[in-house]
Amino acid sequence: MSDSHLIDRQQPLGRAAHSAAFSPLYQQIKGLILQGLDRGEWKPGEAIPSELELAARFQVSQGTVRKAIDELAADNLLIRRQGKGTFVATHNEAKVRYRFLRLTPDDGQPAASSSQILDCRRAKASADVAAMLDLRAGDAVISMRRVLSFNDSPTILDEIWLPGSLFKGLTLEFLQRYRGPVYAMFETEFGVSMVRAEEKIRAVAATEAQAELLRIGAGSPLLQVERVAYTYGDRPVELRRGHYVTERYYYRNSLN
Amino acid sequence: MSDSHLIDRQQPLGRAAHSAAFSPLYQQIKGLILQGLDRGEWKPGEAIPSELELAARFQVSQGTVRKAIDELAADNLLIRRQGKGTFVATHNEAKVRYRFLRLTPDDGQPAASSSQILDCRRAKASADVAAMLDLRAGDAVISMRRVLSFNDSPTILDEIWLPGSLFKGLTLEFLQRYRGPVYAMFETEFGVSMVRAEEKIRAVAATEAQAELLRIGAGSPLLQVERVAYTYGDRPVELRRGHYVTERYYYRNSLN
């Protein structure tokens, strides 16, 4: 019973429904499952309990649990697999691996990609970085830069800031040893799951330094993508400023 | 009875479920409602029949209709309003009016906007325009250009192509007389509802002509946004190439 912190439904809702604290049962269940994810009760890639188990645990019907899970699956936090169960989404999977990489080649898609880490150091958060990561100015952050190349032509220059408290042990050597997508590493090595991101996109002219790293002319147009990525509970855990060469690649987007 | 073209469910599904034509009942209902929208059985802004009416018409339970409507509402084709009914989405509404305009000012949001039409003429589709609009090269298209200004500074230069067959009577004079968002006009005046769009985004250098119209220096970085917009049934009905000045505005995007 101590597992359940739901609004008491034994009393018919009546006026209680008008109170600010009211939310539908399935939303409360959704919140409880989210807490479980956040606590790490089920790790990325693992199955969560079956709908019937969760229904028993939370003392609601299977249908209510189902609606909660439906929404979490729609948000890409969970993945349903018929006949097998419901699994915690992970970046270690072909299907959703490049969910956050929107750059697409003009022609056929496959491209050999490689990453070169330029630097990685601990620093104190400037006022603006702190604001975007919900830190205080001067708090410890990790700052790194890298160049991503496709088919050996440098295409993306990324500058990344992370809260120091969450990524202890993230060093240049560690990064250089690591293979594969950064978000998969954050998840596996530091237990931080990126779940959602907001981007601000502009066209800018390449500075001298950027031009040299990307092997283009100074002043060439670059797509600037400033991203704040969030984990469970909408807590910001990464700030990334990317500069993309969009000669043979474009940023794809769908509007609904 | 002639209203219903569902797969026969009197026969238990059995192996039929393995056939290519199989889809869940609620998906079939969704398709039927979509056809109604496409036919114009219910106009944008109008209410569709209540869930119980549709359930009776299609000979399924209210729950099945509900699931179909849920998906259409998630796609922004329908809008549910508690106590009132379910309505056909429209661009003539404050809430969703600027659904497709992703440009946002760096500071406070409101900005007086004005549109200047540069030209509007009938033409024959070039091969590439035809391909993107699902036409044949040489088919009639309408081609127009305009400049959008915010707070009196020119910010967006749009070039738009439309299938001539759908937009008869769209002339320069007509455009200049019209007030308000283009998609609302397409919907109200030509019965074409934009439902979804795909964009390809790049950074480019402004040409002389673009620079003059946008009052910036030639070669300045511009955000190029190439959009194909679709109506019901994923039929492309607009091609638009926009160039945005992103000095004081940015293109916002959310990744899930």
Next chain:
DNA sequence: CAGTGGTCTAGACCACGTG
């Protein structure tokens, strides 16, 4: 074969909007 999620139904009660 058993267990999982997927689909479908039926019915209850609620909150909201309108008359």
Next chain:
DNA sequence: ACGTGGTCTAGACCACTGC
């Protein structure tokens, strides 16, 4: 008071997976 969509429940049968 009535009709709408919103929430919740209960139970049936299906399809997929793995033992």
